[in-house]
Amino acid sequence: MRIISVTRHISDNPLRVSQIESPVARPGEVLIDILGAGVNRADLLQRRGSYPSPSGWPEWPGLECAGTISAVGDDVQGFQVGDHVCALVGGGAYAEQIAAPADLVLPAPSALTLVESAALMEAACTVWSNFQAARLMPGETLVIHGGSGGIGTFAIQVAKALGVHVIVTARGAERTRRCLELGADVAVDYTSEDFVEAAQAIGGADVILDVVGAAYLERNLAALATGGRLVVIGLQRGAKAEVDLGTLMTKRAHIIGTTLRARPHAERAAIVAGVGREVWPLIPDKVRPVIHGTVPFDDAQAAHDLMESGEVFGKVVLVP
Structure with missing residues (x-):
């Protein structure tokens, strides 16, 4: 072959x-x-x-x-x-x-x-497993960085199907418009707007799904609500940053780091089974x-x- x-x-x-x-x-x-x-x-x-x-x-x-x-x-x-x-x-x-x-x-x-x-499969398993890790619940506010990517576009749709309020970041007016068409409630053009302000305007984000990494750590913590969960799934702009432990403690926040590919086989199989149970029934009416x-x-x-x-x-x- x-x-x-x-x-x-x-x-x-x-x-x-x-x-x-x-x-x-x-x-x-x-x-x-x-x-x-x-x-x-x-x-x-x-x-x-x-x-x-x-x-x-x-x-x-x-x-x-x-x-x-x-x-x-x-x-x-x-x-x-x-x-x-x-x-x-x-x-x-x-x-x-x-x-x-x-x-x-x-x-x-x-x-x-x-x-x-x-x-x-890659987007569905990444999104579902990280929503589970963050304990994302209906009615909560989710910030998705990279809303125009493969994971971002899928995460928007799954989150809305679960009854979550969705804020996304993307580059430019055309991409933010298309994210809104997919169901996002707020789309922030990160070249000219501040996602921290958008999140704080409604009380902060309960969960942030982050593909950016170190460059966004301080601002992600600022955007979190009390009890918020930051889930880092990518390191596009760096792997090392300082954490303000005072902010982390005051907000009783959680920082969660995950990968999919490096997991043991049994964990990957469990994620696939969960996607089959929970995400597949949403296709194609609510998610595609x-x-x-x-x-x-x-x-x-x-x-x-x-x-x-x-x-x-x-x-x-x-x-x-």
């Missing part, structure tokens, strides 16, 4: 098509013929050599995919050849096939195309992935270039 391998000594176009042996479905696994693979920022880090696949997973990028089951390993229940499915994987989705543990696989929603379904565009499999580098341009709204999907 063909895969997208990383050739780091070729700086201008390090993603190349390579040929390797096709995988087989071992006990507990299903073999998926991939018809779409979501492109995530973790893939860009992996291309640069800073975020390798966890042990046991293929070394090439790709954290999520959708396709058709072509083989079923021993001890697998609930799936059969021909099923349309989505998978959350630790690596290797930039390929024509992947063998995935069945407990990291969900049926593709029948109302979506497989290309749309390819953009579901936002697809910025598709890029041919052979042109994976163009997909990464597009992600790095800062012009993506929603998700980019690699397709055969």
Whole structure:
């Protein structure tokens, strides 16, 4: 089969098509013929050599995919050849096939195309698991940084389906407008407006979902309500910052740091099962992935270039 391998000594176009042996479905696994693979920022880090696949997973990028089951390993229940499915994987989705543990696989929603379904798993599992970690409740106020990204656009919709008041940050009038169309109650253009003021105007944020990292730590704490929870899921602008412990104590606030890819298999499987129970029933009436565009499999580098341009709204999907 063909895969997208990383050739780091070729700086201008390090993603190349390579040929390797096709995988087989071992006990507990299903073999998926991939018809779409979501492109995530973790893939860009992996291309640069800073975020390798966890042990046991293929070394090439790709954290999520959708396709058709072509083989079923021993001890697998609930799936059969021909099923349309989505998978959350630790690596290797930039390929024509992947063998995935069945407990990291969900049926593709029948109302979506497989290309749309390819953009579901990473965002859905990230959003649902972090809402659980933050104990987000109906009626609370949530600030979502990066509201125009794949996680942000999905988080807006899930939060509104749960009855949460949503404030998002995004760049520019067009992106903030589209976030409002997705259901956000307030959209802050961070190039000209202050999200802290927007949150404080309504008593502060109960939960903040942050992809920015160190550069926003002080302002995030200022934006929190008493008892608020800051959930850090990305470090786009730094990993180290000073914490004002006085503010933390006065507000009785919590800072929570999470990742998805590095979790033990059992935890990832539990998250997938929870997404199947709680998020899948919301699709497509209340929640659906936002697809910025598709890029041919052979042109994976163009997909990464597009992600790095800062012009993506929603998700980019690699397709055969």
